[in-house]
Amino acid sequence: MMNNPRRYDAVIVGGGIAGLTAASYLSKYGYMSIVLEQQDIMGGLINSFDYQGFHFDGGIRSIESSGVLIPMIRDLGLDLDFRRSPVTLGIEDQVIALSTPADITAYEALLVSIFPENREDIRLIIRKIKRILRYMNVLYGIDNPMMVDLKANPSYVLKTLFPWFFKFVPTLYHIERLSVPVESYLRKYTSNQALMDMIAQHFFKDTPAFFALGYFSIYFDYHYPQGGTGQLPRAMVEYISHHGGLLKTGTKITSINLDDKVVSDSSGEQYPYHKLIWAADLKSMYRMIELDHLNQPKVKQKVVSTLGQLKNKRGAESVLTVYALVDLEPRYFKDRSSGHFFYTPQSVGLGQIKLPKTDTLELFVPHLKTFLALNTFEISIPVLRDERLAPDHKTGLIISILIDHETVLHIEKMGYYTSFKSCVQNLVIDILSTSIYPGLKDHVIDMFCATPLTIEKRTGSTDGAIIGWSYANKPIPVAHRMSRITRSVQTGLPDVLMAGQWSFSPAGVPISVITGKLAADATKKHLKKIKRSSAI
Known part of the structure; x- marks a missing residue:
């Protein structure tokens, strides 16, 4: 086992926007923190990637400030070209700004x-x-x-x-x-x-x-950062590194010792902390707490009780996304919408239509066709926001719909997951080709698909959720009233705070930033108290 003798002012688990916010402010305050992220890149649900010369955003499509993000960017002095991103909305053949x-x-x-x-x-x-x-x-x-x-x-x-x-x-x-x-x-x-x-x-x-x-x-x-949404975590990573903070990717946390105040990763390396800020999936945190080595009866009772409360709580619906590489000029799409477009091909509506669980793709397809035809698509077109984000005379499309994680998980268990993804891609392109983008399918160079299982695997997020807890949970297991947001980072566990989409509902980027800063401020207050006590 590798032991790390250093006790960090804060160990932050999760390199999404909440974890990076906490680390940024702790670095600004002059404290030593380390961010531990299980993936090979920081950013969580805010990320971008390149594929065959096309730039795509893998998580959220735009970023709202809500009086939070722009002040943070200004406060930290982040090097970002952060521009307004107009939205258009369309139903059938009508589109408005x-x-x-x-x-x-x-x-x-x-x-x-x-x-x-x-x-x-x-x-x-x-x-x-x-x-x-x-x-x-x-x-x-x-x-x-x-x-x-x-x-x-x-x-x-x-x-x-x-x-x-x-x-x-x-x-x-x-x-x-x-x-x-x-x-x-x-x-x-x-x-x-x-x-x-x-x-x-x-x-x-x-x-x-x-x-x-x-x-x-x-x-x-x-708003949309020039260069793609992934420019935001990139700028935050640079800020943290420049101000003495540490970041470590490819690090999967496997256990938490609350008595010794140490987290351990899958390789056996340990990270002692004064404060632990958990900016990742909340169920995972409670499952990783070492109950056998916990010598605080009330704390153990709290952990066991919370594990029971969270057991059947669901994450919100997730998204299914089709990425399409198209040999059509950006102007073709600009004539129809902005770079962020909510489009409903038919005004019939989904009503009570739900996707059933079937044993074969053949039984599933008729239901899938109806579900997609009546759905609302969120379409992001990066090159309409930054002309550098696609090869000349070509366009990349990011097309998403809401879908339940449980449905896709059943499909995987039945063994037709790969065929399902291929089928979805073709159906989505067919629908758009016969509605807002005539002839689109004849210009698709390549396409691929991401599902709730993709998100779950990449981020560790329960049910592949992108906004935290489902609103259908009764009760929602975290603070969910604006009047309680300042207390949302408190876990009730000694020296453990939480931040991000699992700490407050409804969640989004602004909430992740706010809870990340609240956790950093609470840590700062705690560390000052320790310093005063040691000086006496």
Whole structure:
């Protein structure tokens, strides 16, 4: 066994955006941390890769600031060309831009043109959306105070934070009243299932109404780093390394000794810590705690209890993504949409359609065809955001849909996983070829597919989830109200904090950044206390 005698100020498990945020701020504060990542590259769900000269984003397609990311980039002085990324939305043959709040009027007109008999329903829903957007503007309209050094910025406190606070408190009350699932909320205003689907079927099951209907504010706030989303973790890795922090890839943690405050990896190397920041899958953390060597009865009871609570908790739906290399000019796609496009080929909606579990691909395909034809596709086109991201006169497409991990896992168990992926690729291209991109299938050079199992294998994320816990969990096993976010990093275990998508719900990049910084700040406070105690 290899022993590492050094006790780090913080050991951070997980090199996604939360772990990198924690390490960045600890490095800024002058503390020694090490980030341990099981994959061969940092970034987690924010990553990019090149394939045959085409650049693709392997995780999220755009990054919203929400008053969090841009302040962090500015605070750390990261070298990033971070630009606005306009969104377009299409249903059948109609496409609209969603760049500013004024575009909600165009969205209303789009829905009315498709569902004229529901004009009044749509008017009421749009009115609610506009109200929720005002709430979202309060929540995210300023630099988040958790990302600002308040002592060093008294003018921010007086001129920005103080007036904002009196808007924030009542807004928080309204937001928390809108935590019901969006499907249930919409039923209060319309009985047309297809209309509800056009508004909400591209969101995760039981997404809170405030988050789904307020998501337009995130569309308006989408940004894209020049060079691809992977430029963000790259810049953070450079910052951490330059400021004395350590990062180690290809390192799989296998055990946690809470008494000795040591984590160990699969090669037997040990990493003693003052604070452990777990920025990875939460179920994995509790499974790795060495109960046999834990001599704190209350802590052992806490671990066993939490293991039981988490056992049947599910991650949210995941995504299936088709990557296509196409020999069509970027202009062909630019004439139809922006570089980030939400497209629904038919206005029928998915309704209650679900993919069944079948023993063979032949039995599965008819259901799959219907599921795909009625679905909403998230289409990302990197070269429309940065002209360097594809070979000349060619275009790369990233086409995603929501899909349940359990369905794909069953397909793998039945032995037709590879054939299923090939089938999905062809069906998706066929659907787009007969709708928004006529003739597309005749121009595909190559294509490949990633599924929830790909994400699970690469990141270790439960159920291949990309936003943490499913909203359908009753109860959600972590903090899920904005009023509790400052406490979301606390695990109740001695000297162990958590951060990232498994620490708070709903989760996303801003939440990962906030919880990463909260964990770093809590660690800083703890280390200062240790230093004061040792000086006495």
